Amino acid sequence: HMALALTVRGPARARARGKTQACQAQAGKRSVIILPGLGNSASDYDDLAENLRSTTGLDLNVHTCDVRRIDWLRNAAGLLDPAYWKGTLKPRPVVDWYLDKVKEKVEIAKRDGGPVSFLAHSAGGWLGRTYLVSMEAPEIANVDCFVSLGSPHMPPPKDVIDQTRGILTWVNETTPGAFHDSVKYTTISGTCIQGTKFGDEDASLEQKITGQGYKQVGGNADVWGDGIVPKESAHLEGALQINLEGVYHSPLGQGDRKWYGSPEVIGEWYHHLDP
Template structure:
């Protein structure tokens, strides 16, 4: 029996955008649920503030899923920012405190069998996101927990360049890894989407977001490439 799977949406995204991916995984035999986020749930995290509200909803969803399926572990799929947020969730170091509240610790790595990140920027040069991403990189570098299988999926779709049609990609790549002239999924460059020690995959022709025109990581064909890594 496959392990239950939890999907954590990307930044400013809601659970609705992942319904097709959720359904595809269900049809393949993986009991799947998406963290029930709404776009407005991200508002408290804007400007590089702590993502604690998202982590709290992730934790609640994981605990409910484990109980519902009488399971000891889950597969965790993090799209975009959901990937590095998942790495904070697995960690055992105190996360940023909020006001006078003690910094929370989730220490969920024993609950995660496989972490799959889809188009996740694991590094950033952008000042609003660096605080969170530096916390992850400094405390949990690479495929940090040996008992967790890390699978990092990158897209090779758009080469960033200072010309029409490639300018957004160029700017996004440069903000993420410091280099604009490189390959990526239109938002996240390959160089930022992979982790040392992980099973690093590259899929050609996928766009970053489920709302992008064309195919994205969760579309039927790209899904075949990475779903085999689920347990």
């Protein structure tokens, strides 16, 4: 910029300098892409996105994948695949519709020019991992950071019916743990309800029902979790693993409980989006 300073004078020089600084600022600005969870729509994350932009002190572009609740019915296409019934389903082409929506936001982030963080909620976790091994490598997508909130990362034991009908098994065989060396992984789990076996007479009905849900996801009923996903299923080996006490799984059905995206909870983890 020395030549610029010598040859440009007055307001034009100030404009040129301002323009250069604006380009530098934009080029360095990190983008966060929110990957919605199963059954969620983009609008469920409006408050989270706004809080990330305005209250964290980080200078972030925040994009939420344009998913509508009705879009999830597209997964029913998997029912036509014999692999669904065998429990050997692979993510593609069943979830291509979702991966395409992630790619739309990745392309916008590429134009912004800065590094990209995937912020994945629930099923968005294994969908984001699938993206980075089947759509674009992290280096191509500019993704250097992956943070998951209550994501069921691990398939259940063989004797429990896998609700993803084999997809989670494929994901963990293809991209196990904190798979990409160039990506900083952080997995976050809430511990707000301890599940119990159904025969536990001392437990509340909520604990028993939650325990059955945990058993479907991870194989065990009497474990801690966020009310939907047990803690053990929500972490990846090699990732920074964070457990947040009293935090519920979802912005839907939370009642008066706080969830991962509640303003008072964001402060516990947002700094991991900008490693």
